[in-house]
Amino acid sequence: KNQVEQSPQSLIILEGKNCTLQCNYTVSPFSNLRWYKQDTGRGPVSLTIMTFSENTKSNGRYTATLDADTKQSSLHITASQLSDSASYICVVSARTGTYKYIFGTGTRLKVLA
Amino acid sequence: EPEVTQTPSHQVTQMGQEVILRCVPISNHLYFYWYRQILGQKVEFLVSFYNNEISEKSEIFDDQFSVERPDGSNFTLKIRSTKLEDSAMYFCASTPGPLGESPLHFGNGTRLTVT
Numbered sequence: 498k499n500q501v502e503q504s505p506q507s508l509i510i511l512e513g514k515n516c517t518l519q520c521n522y523t524v525s526p527f528s529n530l531r532w533y534k535q536d537t538g539r540g541p542v543s544l545t546i547m548t549f550s551e552n553t554k555s556n557g558r559y560t561a562t563l564d565a566d567t568k569q570s571s572l573h574i575t576a577s578q579l580s581d582s583a584s585y586i587c588v589v590s591a592r593t594g595t596y597k598y599i600f601g602t603g604t605r606l607k608v609l610a
Numbered sequence: 611e612p613e614v615t616q617t618p619s620h621q622v623t624q625m626g627q628e629v630i631l632r633c634v635p636i637s638n639h640l641y642f643y644w645y646r647q648i649l650g651q652k653v654e655f656l657v658s659f660y661n662n663e664i665s666e667k668s669e670i671f672d673d674q675f676s677v678e679r680p681d682g683s684n685f686t687l688k689i690r691s692t693k694l695e696d697s698a699m700y701f702c703a704s705t706p707g708p709l710g711e712s713p714l715h716f717g718n719g720t721r722l723t724v725t
Contacts, residue, residue: 531713533713540716541701592710595666
């Protein structure tokens, strides 16, 4: 069964600190993996996409990694800011004729001043 | 930057009533979607729409649900007879091409509360 699991469920850090969010998936056949940021009361916004051949991709202070062998991805946030407080959702795409997006439950990050 | 807009932002309705959630996708996008997110749970796929017809739907999207593109800009989700368990955030999304080739562009959602 296609599943995406994220950890931790929630995280509190101080402003300026770094953090790493984890995503484990059992999705087949794997097409790509995206990290989305969802601010409270808003729709998710795509941060980055990882394809099978990519190991690392950065978008500003966000760096995503992908290990296709172990089926794990991480999102590292550097020098966190108050505006980073949000839910971060890992979404894995499977291609079985048509594409299917399998959503994780998200990690709720709170950055404190 | 163009965005997906949804109205209303919050809808309260009584059980058994019909509701229509409205969305204006990004103008040059051709594929449209509805997702829902029950409070504290993951985002769930409801339906995808392309070329004026449903291309795929989930088990959630039963006979109580319908979608329509009544004109060149609006994309609506109708729930015919709402149930308490329909209470959720409903997100409209669009993509310029087929799903998988580009990220979903989500609206900010309609919070539906069924009492």
